[in-house]
Amino acid sequence: MAKAEKATAIAELKSEFEGSNGAVLTEYRGLTVAQLKELRTNLGANAKFAVVKNTLTKIAAADAGVDEEFRALLEGPSAIAFVTGDVVEAAKGLRDFAKANPLLVIKGGFIDGKSMDAGQVGQLADLESREVLLAKLAGAMKGSMAKAAATFNALPTQAAQLAEALRAKREAAGETAEAVDAAPADADAVPAE
Template identity: 80%
Template structure:
């Protein structure tokens, strides 16, 4: 490859690293062109899958500021899936394809400039998609807001019930006080009655 072509390839890869949300590095040895085409279709519009040269990719990764550990994974025939959208979705697509086609080996990847090994990519693939996580978060927020609203609505009701209970208690104690006063008033009158001889 001519020096100008190498420089252009490095610039293109550097641009892919900087403009992508993440990338997954794979080994594709033994896959047919048809299988690679099927993999590209399965990844969808948010990811591109391309075969890369390791030395050029190392230079591009270093230029893009990607962690050194990612460059260490560049050995043997390598292909990278650059992801512009949901990295979880692309990781799931690659994992599912590698289950059906064991010749595709996931070596690792990076998200937001930090490298990941194959186990980390597998954990990423096990996550739910961004949309599902956002929906769950929205549901949890809505539930906590509904609980807060119910609590705020319950306070005036509880205050009214408490005031009513206090009023009833006062009325009951008032009646009891009147009864005690009436009894006390009647008792001295009985004490003052003349004794019979």
């Protein structure tokens, strides 16, 4: 590879690192071209899967500010999935493909400025997608607001019920007092005939 071609490849890789939300490093040894094409299709539009040269990738990663832990994983035949959208979705796609094709090995990743080992990428893949998590958060917030509204609505209702009960009690007490006033003063006395 000519020096100009190497410089261009390094610049492209650096641009990919800087423009992506994350990168998942894999080893693809033994996979066919058809399997790699299937993987690229499964990852969708928010991830770009590229076979890379380790030396050039190490240089580009260093230029992009990627930490040493990630660069240390660049051994053997390497391919990187550069993710521009939901990193969880791409990690799930890679994990599912690796289950079906054991020759694809996830080595680690670099997400939002932090290196991750293969286990952490697997944990990331176990998370629910961003949309599901946002829907759950919105549902929880809606439920909390509904409970608060019910509580605020219950206060005036309870106050009205209490006032009605007090009025009924006073009314009943007032009727009893009127009944006592209307009775003869000496209720025990027997009228004379």
